[in-house]
Amino acid sequence: MVRGLVAGCALVLLVNVAPGPRAAQGQPAPVPSGSAPGGVDDAVDLFERGNGAYRTGDFAAAAAAYEALRDRGLSGPGLLYNLGNAHLKRGELGRAVASYERALLLAPRDHEIRENLALARELCADRPSTGVAAPALVLSRAARRLTPDEWAIALDAAYVLFLATFIAPFHLPLRRSLVRRARLAVTLLLAIAAAALLIWHTGYRPGRRGVVISPEITVRSGPGTGYLGEFTLHPGSVVRIEESREDWVKIVYPPSLRGWTEAEGIEPL
Amino acid sequence: MRASISLILIGLLAAAAPSLALDLRAEVDRTSVPVGGQVALRLIVSGAGQDLPRIRISAPNGFDAYSLGTSQNISILNGRVETSLTERFVLVAKEEGSFTLGPFEITHRGETVRTEAITVQVVAGGAEAPPEPRQGGAAAGRTGRARDKSPDFFVRADVDRREAFVSEAITLTFRFYSRVRLSRDPEYTPPAATGFWIEDLPPVRRFYEDVAGVPYLVNELKYALFPTTTGDLTIGPASLKIQTASDNPLDWDPFQMFGRDPFAGLREGPPQVLRTDPIGIRVRPLPEAGRPQGFSGLVGDYSLAARLDKSTVEANQPVTLALILSGGGNLQTAPAPTIELPAAVRSYDSGSRVNSSKEGYRLRGEKVVEKVLIPQAAGQIVIPPATLVTFDPRAGRYRTLSTDSLRLEVVPSTAPVVSALGGREVRPFRRDLRAIREDLGALRSPRPWLISRPAFWIAQTVPLLIFLKALRDGRARRALAADVTLARARGASRVARRRLREARRALDGKADDRFYTFLAASLSEYAADKLGLSRLAVPRDDLLDALRARGVPSEVVSDLLSILERCDMGRFAPGGDAVAAREGLLGRSEATIVEMERRFGG
Numbered sequence: 011m012v013r014g015l016v017a018g019c020a021l022v023l024l025v026n027v028a029p030g031p032r033a034a035q036g037q038p039a040p041v042p043s044g045s046a047p048g049g050v051d052d053a054v055d056l057f058e059r060g061n062g063a064y065r066t067g068d069f070a071a072a073a074a075a076y077e078a079l080r081d082r083g084l085s086g087p088g089l090l091y092n093l094g095n096a097h098l099k100r101g102e103l104g105r106a107v108a109s110y111e112r113a114l115l116l117a118p119r120d121h122e123i124r125e126n127l128a129l130a131r132e133l134c135a136d137r138p139s140t141g142v143a144a145p146a147l148v149l150s151r152a153a154r155r156l157t158p159d160e161w162a163i164a165l166d167a168a169y170v171l172f173l174a175t176f177i178a179p180f181h182l183p184l185r186r187s188l189v190r191r192a193r194l195a196v197t198l199l200l201a202i203a204a205a206a207l208l209i210w211h212t213g214y215r216p217g218r219r220g221v222v223i224s225p226e227i228t229v230r231s232g233p234g235t236g237y238l239g240e241f242t243l244h245p246g247s248v249v250r251i252e253e254s255r256e257d258w259v260k261i262v263y264p265p266s267l268r269g270w271t272e273a274e275g276i277e278p279l
Numbered sequence: 280m281r282a283s284i285s286l287i288l289i290g291l292l293a294a295a296a297p298s299l300a301l302d303l304r305a306e307v308d309r310t311s312v313p314v315g316g317q318v319a320l321r322l323i324v325s326g327a328g329q330d331l332p333r334i335r336i337s338a339p340n341g342f343d344a345y346s347l348g349t350s351q352n353i354s355i356l357n358g359r360v361e362t363s364l365t366e367r368f369v370l371v372a373k374e375e376g377s378f379t380l381g382p383f384e385i386t387h388r389g390e391t392v393r394t395e396a397i398t399v400q401v402v403a404g405g406a407e408a409p410p411e412p413r414q415g416g417a418a419a420g421r422t423g424r425a426r427d428k429s430p431d432f433f434v435r436a437d438v439d440r441r442e443a444f445v446s447e448a449i450t451l452t453f454r455f456y457s458r459v460r461l462s463r464d465p466e467y468t469p470p471a472a473t474g475f476w477i478e479d480l481p482p483v484r485r486f487y488e489d490v491a492g493v494p495y496l497v498n499e500l501k502y503a504l505f506p507t508t509t510g511d512l513t514i515g516p517a518s519l520k521i522q523t524a525s526d527n528p529l530d531w532d533p534f535q536m537f538g539r540d541p542f543a544g545l546r547e548g549p550p551q552v553l554r555t556d557p558i559g560i561r562v563r564p565l566p567e568a569g570r571p572q573g574f575s576g577l578v579g580d581y582s583l584a585a586r587l588d589k590s591t592v593e594a595n596q597p598v599t600l601a602l603i604l605s606g607g608g609n610l611q612t613a614p615a616p617t618i619e620l621p622a623a624v625r626s627y628d629s630g631s632r633v634n635s636s637k638e639g640y641r642l643r644g645e646k647v648v649e650k651v652l653i654p655q656a657a658g659q660i661v662i663p664p665a666t667l668v669t670f671d672p673r674a675g676r677y678r679t680l681s682t683d684s685l686r687l688e689v690v691p692s693t694a695p696v697v698s699a700l701g702g703r704e705v706r707p708f709r710r711d712l713r714a715i716r717e718d719l720g721a722l723r724s725p726r727p728w729l730i731s732r733p734a735f736w737i738a739q740t741v742p743l744l745i746f747l748k749a750l751r752d753g754r755a756r757r758a759l760a761a762d763v764t765l766a767r768a769r770g771a772s773r774v775a776r777r778r779l780r781e782a783r784r785a786l787d788g789k790a791d792d793r794f795y796t797f798l799a800a801s802l803s804e805y806a807a808d809k810l811g812l813s814r815l816a817v818p819r820d821d822l823l824d825a826l827r828a829r830g831v832p833s834e835v836v837s838d839l840l841s842i843l844e845r846c847d848m849g850r851f852a853p854g855g856d857a858v859a860a861r862e863g864l865l866g867r868s869e870a871t872i873v874e875m876e877r878r879f880g881g
Contacts (some may be wrong), residue, residue, distance in 0.1 A: 236474060
């Protein structure tokens, strides 16, 4: 029976880490194959051309090549990181921050992405006002140490172990206190993983955040130019997107500055 | 109610009071007044009793006369009641000259009394300062409204222009004219101005103004309006809710003598709402002709300047370039000036700020756009002019604003910092981006999140199903362990097979009786376990009877008995059987157990 349980759980993990449909939620398509335009060889060639342009200082050409690859669905953290570098070198601070943020979502522990993003943030004209809720910030940072998939696997493991703590006493000579402690530990792990996934889902799922890319956006009290401008934001400022209405989006600049601005000035993450 | 009670008291007291002489006095608040000015006239009748006569006057020469109402005062001193009746009038001077008021007279119960004549000089207009608005007494508001041609209060809204370009500033002025005091602060609702961006221009201004010869206290508010669209727009009405004191003439006021009425709030009249007329504005689009390339959309009168926060800087150290746009207009939405910086400097936008002023009721200020420049090498760098194209509505043409060129002296970078602890602290003297990734691994395509895949959630049911099955089996095993008889019955076959295996291992040990011991044990223990009997204490005959009682066929029971007896002989008689005979006995035992198993339904 224990063997059956282990085999079943292994099957679950296998199912979960297997490649899934990429078309869902606007996710990138699979890597194209073949040497025809749009194939692997073409993609490799485009990537190397982008790298070459970057090395020679033609950052606009490099950014164009990386963008073309991204349009083909090859939006891995490495490519997004390169794209962020190219944008920053050509002075497109907003687009650079957007690329680094996207890369960081896929590889949250990558030091180089973090360092370049920190450098880009230093150039941003806006600073969030003090008063950001410290516990919320700590939780958010902790959740972002792992990717959503890593948290999902942790959640799965904790779930299987939690069930196992009820079965094991039938088959193994375990002390009851030991079983209780083990159950408490896996329950804690289960709760942490679930909370982290909730943070990712509510705060960082695609389209939930955006980066200012226009030279300056005016944030107004309502979705129209007839409303009074309340504050302005500049390239590189990361905002939370709360609502969209036609060509306008309602944004929140941390911790609590809210308002509407034209959607074209914000690049959703 | 209060007046009725007073009259009853007066009636009761008047009967016992001795008669008092009738008296009449006339008083004015001034004897010199400009044309259009006002003179307050009071005629006071005093005497005993409540039926004092009312005074009627006609307008004196050179004046218009308006009644401000009547007030009554009663005093009781040492049992004597004295009443005084005051008739108040306002006289508005019509022409310059010297005029005589009175003498005024009344006749009551055959007695005639009269006042002295009063001379009033009316001088040319403006010779005297306008009076403060009157205390909000009961009659003041009513007289002004009922008889005076000039209203006590009104509102007015004006704009400095009826036609403007889009984004051009328009000044809206709201004025509240009043010549009476209000019982409470008015409630003001600003005008609705759809299609305009509005900035208020504080502070509220208070001044006196003559309107048709009548002095008013004026409260003035100003706004700057910037049209955001073209076409015919309308500035909606502004409204003011006011409340004056009651004008009931019977509501006499014993507290007026103190100059301030603590019960004024209790005698308020109904609220009134004053509204301005809507104002139409024609908003013209900016001219297409002559519009330069790169026009910023900024409308107004502006100037542009540039400055560096230092003129000399080390290589790779930052210097701030400030582009300052100043003037009158909507600076909040002003874009950043355009500047092409030399390749020898790296530049980063450092934000902008707006410092605005509303002094003199004009919206002016400056917008400062800052850039951080980092020169890459030593030498002299020329910062070229920054430009911004604006539209000047007064001139009706586009203007290109430009700054002067700036010179920046860049000196070589100094050595790294040395630690105070001794030795050289290694610190980066500049920070640059980490290098790009050139390995093809950068091209991998990410997969959607696990939690967004339905398979993830469906797969979660697998451990749950396994868990439920394992839980059920575990519970069954625990129940089995608690029932020894059932456990022995279920385990009988397993125990018998084990004994048979042991017997087979002892098959060729001729001098050894273990073969027979294991063989007999396999059969007797199997039967005892199946029947729930003790393996040791049950006599063989009882065991065989119990087998027959459970429906095991007689021939099987006979075989069993035969084998057990053969085992007894083998264990206790010397010599024993040959291996072949033992194998035959072992086969018979296995067949007997299989047959019994079939009968017990195992």
